[in-house]
Amino acid sequence: MRDISLLVNPTSGKGRAREAARRAAERLRRDGASVTELVGTDAAHAARLAEHAVASGTDALVACGGDGIMNIALRAVVGTATPIGLIPAGTGNDYARMLGLHGSEPEDAARVVLAGVTSAIDAGRCGEQWFGTVLSCGFDAKVNERTNRMSWPRGKWRYNLAVVAELAKLRPLDYRLELDGESWETSAVLVAIGNGPSYGGGMRICPDASCVDGWFDVTVIGPVAARRLIRLLPTVYDGRHVEYSQVTTFRARRVSVATPGVTAYGDGEPLARLPLTAECVPGAVNVLVPAEPG
The missing domain is CATH 3.40.50.10330 (Probable inorganic polyphosphate/atp-NAD kinase; domain 1)
Known part of the structure; x- marks a missing residue:
């Protein structure tokens, strides 16, 4: 190079x-x-x-x-x-x-x-838009949106304050989801589509997601009260939230998400208003990575 x-x-x-x-x-x-x-x-x-x-x-x-x-x-x-x-x-x-x-x-x-040393990694495609880590489509997207509107404080404190503000307004949304052609309707507070495992500075919302397997991992958190979500959120950092009964996980190559009034965020940036369809594109990008030990 x-x-x-x-x-x-x-x-x-x-x-x-x-x-x-x-x-x-x-x-x-x-x-x-x-x-x-x-x-x-x-x-x-x-x-x-x-x-x-x-x-x-x-x-x-x-x-x-x-x-x-x-x-x-x-x-x-x-x-x-x-x-x-x-x-x-x-x-x-x-x-x-x-x-x-x-x-x-x-x-x-x-x-x-x-x-x-390069590795070909997967990427998520939504029309002409792309993401590499996680696509947020619920409470997490609203937190991103609020964070971007705030000028104070700086760093993670701004994100944490946005979480508190959005918790005060928390309510489940009615989603229509389609995973690899199988569709259903559900009520949820969060839908995250992971090409990688984490967002928000290490929150492992899709803990088993891999950017080299050709699949998305999808995490859905069903209707929960704010106080329950407050207890659940700290466990996201090590991926233990998937053990809660309110959390369901899926794997799919193509995911469609629809609900009114939500802008999806990819890699922490506004991507598109729902509804949208995300497709996992295997080996879409070559990335320079650390050499394997030995």
């Missing part, structure tokens, strides 16, 4: 991404790589920069930041042979967890890029 495009979200991780990008670029250049830094003024500009870099033949598109900038990188390379890499510097960092990079220092993540 000698011609590297480094896509940076300078505001990610309370501004940590800018410093992480500097350190990663220094490591990459020291080892002989040519690095072009791409810093968008907003998400749309960042997407254009990423797409241009891929079209121009960059050896790798490396995202520096969190899950949002990684989603932009994924969309830029899907359908091409260009691999994406990651310098984790966000708040949630669920892509980093999924790819074995969580907690990596920028220099260590840069070495992963230079090593050039």
Whole structure:
């Protein structure tokens, strides 16, 4: 990997991404790589920069930041042979967890890029939109929506306050679901479609999801009172929530979800208003990953 495009979200991780990008670029250049830094003024500009870099033949598109900038990188390379890499510097960092990079220092993540070990991972497609970790379609999507509207506080506290605010308004929604052609109607507070296991900074909502098996894992939480959900939520961090009777899990390659008034969020970013259909596309993206031990 000698011609590297480094896509940076300078505001990610309370501004940590800018410093992480500097350190990663220094490591990459020291080892002989040519690095072009791409810093968008907003998400749309960042997407254009990423797409241009891929079209121009960059050896790798490396995202520096969190899950949002990684989603932009994924969309830029899907359908091409260009691999994406990651310098984790966000708040949630669920892509980093999924790819074995969580907690990596920028220099260590840069070495992963230079090593050039790739793995083809699955991605979720919803029309022309894509996601790599989890698609949120219920209470979790509403929390994401509220978090994005809040300017204070920063980091995880903002997400936690959004959870509290949405719990006060919690009510089950009537869903129509279709999994691989089998459809039914159900009442639920949460529907999550996992290409990877976690969202929200390590919440393992789909604990058994794998991005290399060609399947989605789907988690549905049925009607529960707010006080019950408050007890259930902490268990999501280690995946024990699936043991509750109110939680049902499925596996499918194609999932359709419909309910009024909900915007689905993929990788923590607004994706589309429901109804929508998500399809698991096996091996859709090449990703630079740590070498296997030994």
